[in-house]
Amino acid sequence: MNTTLLLGFVFAVIISLIAYKVGSLDRSGVYAAIVVGTIIFGLGGLQWAIILLIFFISSSGLSKAFKTKKVGLDEKFSKGGRRDWAQVLGNGGLATLFALVFGLFPTQRFLWLLFLAALAAVNADTWATEIGVLSPTAPRSILHPRRMVEKGTSGGISLYGSLGALCGALVIALPGALLSPEGMRRLDVVLIITFAGLLGSFVDSFLGATVQSIYYCSTCDKETEKHPEHSCGEPTVLSRGWDWMNNDLVNFGCSLSAASIAFLFFLF
Numbered sequence: 001m002n003t004t005l006l007l008g009f010v011f012a013v014i015i016s017l018i019a020y021k022v023g024s025l026d027r028s029g030v031y032a033a034i035v036v037g038t039i040i041f042g043l044g045g046l047q048w049a050i051i052l053l054i055f056f057i058s059s060s061g062l063s064k065a066f067k068t069k070k071v072g073l074d075e076k077f078s079k080g081g082r083r084d085w086a087q088v089l090g091n092g093g094l095a096t097l098f099a100l101v102f103g104l105f106p107t108q109r110f111l112w113l114l115f116l117a118a119l120a121a122v123n124a125d126t127w128a129t130e131i132g133v134l135s136p137t138a139p140r141s142i143l144h145p146r147r148m149v150e151k152g153t154s155g156g157i158s159l160y161g162s163l164g165a166l167c168g169a170l171v172i173a174l175p176g177a178l179l180s181p182e183g184m185r186r187l188d189v190v191l192i193i194t195f196a197g198l199l200g201s202f203v204d205s206f207l208g209a210t211v212q213s214i215y216y217c218s219t220c221d222k223e224t225e226k227h228p229e230h231s232c233g234e235p236t237v238l239s240r241g242w243d244w245m246n247n248d249l250v251n252f253g254c255s256l257s258a259a260s261i262a263f264l265f266f267l268f
Contacts (some may be wrong), residue, residue, distance in 0.1 A: 011049065012220075015056070024060040025083050032085035034090045043103030048115060051172060052095070055119045058171050059091075059126040077263045090248030091122040094255045098235040099140025108183050114259040116176040121200025121258030122251055124168035127200035128201050131164025142205045143199045154225065154247075155209020157202070169197030192265045200258030207250045211243040 016033040019025040025033055030136040041049035060083075083091075096114040102108065132139060138148040139156030149156045173193035215227045215236035225247055227236050 002042075004045070005038065007037045008040070008042025008049070009034070015053065015132075018181055019056070019060065022060075023082055024056075024064075024065075025088070028085040029083045029088050032088035033092075036088060036096045039096050040099040041104075041201040044099040044115070047104075048099055048112075050179060051116065051119060051176055054094070055123050055172060058168070059123055059125050062130045065130075068258050074123060086246075087251075090251040091126075091255070092119070093252060094259060097120035098259070109184065110263070112176075112181060112184075113189070113192065113262045113266055116189070117174055117196040117200070117258040117262035120169045120172035120176075120193045120197025121204070121254045123172050124165040124197040124201035125204045125251065127168025127171075128157075128161040128165035128205075131167070132158050132161030135160035141209060142202070143163075143209050149262040153223065154212050154214060154250075155205050157205050163181050165198055165201040166194070169194045169201070174195060178249045192262055196258040196265070199261055200254045203257040204250055204254035207245075207253050209249075210240050211245045212247065212250050213243050215247050 012034045015037060016025060016030045019033065020027070020030045029145075037049070037052065040052050050082055086245060089096075095115050095118040098111050098118065102115075103113040105111070110178075113131050133151055135151070135158040137158065139151060139153065139158040141147045141149050141163065142155050142157050170190075173190045176193055177184075177189040180186060180189050212225075213227070214223050214225065216223055216239035217226075217230035217232065217234055217236050219234040222230075222241055224230055226235060227238075
């Protein structure tokens with residue numbers, strides 16, 4: 001193991017253990033975060049590690065800051081506040097892959113844009129969820145804008161959530177532009193990453209409204225992501241979507257769509 005990878009491993013272990021201590025990661029999430037952090041810091045370098053840290057701190061911090069606002073909505077989400085290995089990889093897996101490829105082909109600077117876009121999208125999605133719960137009005141279905149849905153419903157969008165998504169994308173885009181390699185125009189980086197991240201969050205909502213697995217609890221008469229049991233302990237049955245398309249895969253699709261958009265900008 002070379003020095004950079006060793007430093008990346010030490011950095012990842014320290015951050016992951018702190019995250020576990022404050023309740024942001026569960027035990028499996030710690031192991032996954034160590035792998036992700038080691039690769040991104042060890043192969044990408046300090047700039048890549050800074051962006052990863054900004055993403056993790058901003059998304060986790062926001063989730064904790066508005067935790068009380070989500071009381072009563074937990075029964076809709078498949079998992080709690082502690083991120084497990086699947087959530088870590090669903091949010092950061094694609095960014096980790098770009099860092100791995102960059103380690104093999106360090107002259108390909110466009111990988112930096114793809115890395116930023118992938119994290120901007122999942123950060124925008126997290127911010128949209130956390131800020132969206134503050135909305136005084138119910139969100140609307142992304143497929144049927146005139147139809148209101150319950151807060152926390154997959155595929156629901158609101159003005160508050162959309163503004164939150166914009167801020168979440170900017171949180172990655174602005175420092176990403178400042179840390180960009182020589183030759184990249186900073187304003188272009190900000191615009192591309194913000195647009196890609198914001199659009200990626202809408203792709204997440206679209207997937208949530210169409211193909212994500214959503215279940216139904218007959219006892220509570222509610223839709224939920226929880227399976228095989230609802231919060232009340234009753235079994236849930238598939239209501240819509242594909243049974244294998246869980247929220248973690250939707251998040252991965254969110255980051256993939258944003259990276260694809262950034263790549264198209266790079267080409268054209």
